[in-house]
Amino acid sequence: MTSGIHHITAITRKIQANVDFYVGFLGLRLVKRTAGFEDADQLHLIYGGATGVPGTLLTFLSWEDGSPGRVGTGQAAEIALSIAPESIGFWLTRALTHNIQTTGPAQEFGEPVLRLKDPDGTIVKLVGETGVQPADPWPASGIAAADAVLRIRGATIFSEKPEDTAAFLARHFGFRPIAVANGIRRLAGDAADIIDIRDASGFWTSAPGTGTIDHIAFRAVDRAAVERAGAVLQAEGAGDINMHDRTYFYSLYVREPGGTLIEYASDGPGMLIDEPPETLGTRLFVPAHLQADPADVRARLPQFSLPGEERMTERDLPFIHRVHRPDNADGSALVLLHGTGGNETTLLPFGARVAPNSTLVSLRGRSNDEGYPRFFRRLTMTTFDQAEIVSEAEALVAFITEANAAYGLDPARTVFLGYSNGANMLGATMQLHPGVIRNAVLLRGMNALEAPQEVDLTGTNVLMVTGQSDPYGPHAAEIEKRLSGAGANVENRTLPAGHDIGLPDVDLARAFMEKVVK
The missing domain is CATH 3.10.180.10 (2,3-Dihydroxybiphenyl 1,2-Dioxygenase, domain 1)
Structure with a gap:
């Protein structure tokens, strides 16, 4: 031996x-x-x-x-x-x-x-x-x-x-x-x-x-x-x-x-x-x-640089997050907010398909609901912790402000994409802090903020994508009504799908991003 x-x-x-x-x-x-x-x-x-x-x-x-x-x-x-x-x-x-x-x-x-x-x-x-x-x-x-x-x-x-x-x-x-x-x-x-x-x-x-x-x-x-x-x-x-x-x-x-x-x-x-x-x-x-798609794996894994190579240092911001910058970055950005049970890596492959030339910034929700990361707690299937929505929206705005400076993001060329709970967080943030989010994709979203807000969202572009058989689908109308009523340009598309998202969602989000990010 x-x-x-x-x-x-x-x-x-x-x-x-x-x-x-x-x-x-x-x-x-x-x-x-x-x-x-x-x-x-x-x-x-x-x-x-x-x-x-x-x-x-x-x-x-x-x-x-x-x-x-x-x-x-x-x-x-x-x-x-x-x-x-x-x-x-x-x-x-x-x-x-x-x-x-x-x-x-x-x-x-x-x-x-x-x-x-x-x-x-x-x-x-x-x-x-x-x-x-x-x-x-x-x-x-x-x-x-x-x-x-x-x-x-x-x-x-x-x-x-x-x-x-x-x-x-x-x-x-x-x-x-x-x-x-x-x-x-x-x-x-x-x-x-x-x-x-x-x-x-x-x-x-x-x-x-x-x-x-x-x-x-x-x-x-x-x-x-x-x-x-x-x-x-x-x-x-x-x-x-x-x-x-x-x-x-x-x-x-x-x-x-x-x-x-x-x-x-x-x-x-x-x-x-x-x-x-x-x-x-x-x-x-x-x-x-592992039978994993190498492109998906690369998007989810943390990036790093060897000594002497150009690097982008990840900053300590209010939310744990992951930054993915492609070699052929074009100056646009896609900010991703996951749904219940996801984390900061979950939507990265999706985001890379939507915007292969964009810097991806993906957040982890700070709330914990039944052991799962969320952006705010759920009280029942359709009611939510209003105080936490308000406080987490403030934290999200602070994150956006600091991320713009830390990573050189251009607000006019940044799209925010949220799925389920993440979409609901974006919808609430747009109502509470108008103008911070200029372009948003809400996948399987609904209204989570109970109190109507008197705001002006003129110049804000929103794509909503609803699943035809999604049990939460009927609740999407309220957020569409609130955003469009405040002056946002809202497009609501319905897909033959449930609550899950897939390639048709990628196609719609990509077309939206190509339209609003010049």
């Missing part, structure tokens, strides 16, 4: 900040960008050396704007990267100049260690390791080869059963005990990778979320080795074991006795199976087994 670390996977909340840290600060190469193998709407980035060989790979699952996790028992808690011992001073200076939180240097098991925190708070240790050559050298900008990150040094596991955890890793993955100090058992693999097992008895349990490490993956020679290990683990009764073909490697997942998720991954086929070395990490890979 050979042994070593294949990769370490963690979870990030903001992918741009993550890229800036691991590529821009640490100097790793982005070797792969994929949609998640379990969820096509989850971006998965893989960093490493020049060709992405096992032992250099750090991977991140993007839970954009997700809740922070909690580091605790049954979880890996630190990532250790190897550098030359004489480079500690360089990295300390670099961290200070990049305003990155540091602790140390300090000695651990006779090695100098500088602790950093990435933007999510995950601890990254830079460990001065003597006599190590770079596993897969990559010429990072601003970092001399002598100071570069060399490889993964190891990881730390918090365990309430440190003896059992150590025995499990030794028995199944070839890591042997080499030292004990200060409540930490150190294990080493054949390639001198290390696993530190900290006795965390009495510590709180971990909780998954951003800023936590999801799993550690150990190296297997090939798929056959993974399958043999799976058979041994099953015979031992090691618990649930899942095997998967991840395209770039074949792997299994199992939890060690202390609860930490462990992956066992084959070295091949490797990161170069679908991209040559010179363009590695430049295109998005969408796993075929």
Whole structure:
């Protein structure tokens, strides 16, 4: 049995900040960008050396704007990267100049260690390791080869059963005990990778979320080795074991006795199976087994820029939101408000079909109704929380004002598109704050605001699209009456459909946008 670390996977909340840290600060190469193998709407980035060989790979699952996790028992808690011992001073200076939180240097098991925190708070240790050559050298900008990150040094596991955890890793993955100090058992693999097992008895349990490490993956020679290990683990009764073909490697997942998720991954086929070395990490890979439309996936995934590339930084505004700017943006914009149960990504593929050359800004409703995001609460099927409508309309107007400035949106060339609850929010906002929304598409909308408003909507253009068999369809007449009565130019189209939206809605919305946005 050979042994070593294949990769370490963690979870990030903001992918741009993550890229800036691991590529821009640490100097790793982005070797792969994929949609998640379990969820096509989850971006998965893989960093490493020049060709992405096992032992250099750090991977991140993007839970954009997700809740922070909690580091605790049954979880890996630190990532250790190897550098030359004489480079500690360089990295300390670099961290200070990049305003990155540091602790140390300090000695651990006779090695100098500088602790950093990435933007999510995950601890990254830079460990001065003597006599190590770079596993897969990559010429990072601003970092001399002598100071570069060399490889993964190891990881730390918090365990309430440190003896059992150590025995499990030794028995199944070839890591042997080499030292004990200060409540930490150190294990080493054949390639001198290390696993530190900290006795965390009495510590709180971990909780998954951003800023936590999801799993550690150990190296297997090939798929056959993974399958043999799976058979041994099953015979031992090691618990649930899942095997998967991840395209770039074949792997299994199992939890060690202390609860930490462990992956066992084959070295091949490797990161170069679908991209040559010179363009590695430049295109998005969408796993075929998900049967997802790649165009829809691209629209839903968060965008980011590598260091040196032109970028648009997402701003902290009153609503959690997602911005998608196409390469051929024409200066128009489409602002999207989802329906009940949706979120800031739900309407992005729809919006990309309606306006492929427009900047898309998609919001997440701030209200929570029976566990679902909404823009305001529903009291009955056709009555709504009036106070919340008023307050959320004010927040939406503040968002629009700030988004116009932050993203350079032209109000005259911006269309607002809402579906169901999102459409109702737009209809109410136009009545409460006339002139802020000049062009709107209301899909399956109805009037939600009870008190009539004396407003002037002259110059406002509205497309309403109602489903012929939509149970809420009969309620659309009131919002049409109010908007047109206030002077808006309202077009109401009826489709042979229910409450769901589809391609006919796309066609109508596209034609409307082409007409009102010059």
